[in-house]
Amino acid sequence: xxxxxxxxxxxxxxxxxxxxxxxxxxxxxxxxxxxxxxxxxxxxxxxxxxxxxxxxxxxxxxxxxxxxxxxxxxxxxxxxxxxxxxxxxxxxxxxxxxxxxxxxxxxxxxxxxxxx
Numbered sequence: 001x002x003x004x005x006x007x008x009x010x011x012x013x014x015x016x017x018x019x020x021x022x023x024x025x026x027x028x029x030x031x032x033x034x035x036x037x038x039x040x041x042x043x044x045x046x047x048x049x050x051x052x053x054x055x056x057x058x059x060x061x062x063x064x065x066x067x068x069x070x071x072x073x074x075x076x077x078x079x080x081x082x083x084x085x086x087x088x089x090x091x092x093x094x095x096x097x098x099x100x101x102x103x104x105x106x107x108x109x110x111x112x113x114x115x116x
Contacts, residue, residue: 019049019052020049022052023045023046023048023049023052024045024048026048026049026051026052027043027044027045027047027048030042030043030048030051031043
């Protein structure tokens with residue numbers, strides 16, 4: 001049986017222990033740094049757990065980074081597919097659209113082989 005195909009019941013205790021460990025790390029770091037640097041309050045263990053959850057909700061929305069990575073690569077693949085099916089005129093029109101939209105993109109000048 002592959003490591004990634006194990007039962008979710010195996011991962012629940014592992015994730016719970018990891019969360020408890022990171023809560024302890026956050027509490028220790030907070031209580032070591034914040035009172036000394038900013039003259040702020042110390043936090044209890046459960047407040048540190050709350051800070052972890054709050055930070056995750058505000059920055060990650062409880063989705064993993066791998067999901068964002070996969071979404072980026074899926075987006076790239078979609079555009080590669082679109083680009084492959086475009087005619088040269090459609091490609092040039094798209095480039096021109098993004099030149100105007102994103103700022104000055106250097107346009108290739110073809111002088112037809114003549115010199116000034």
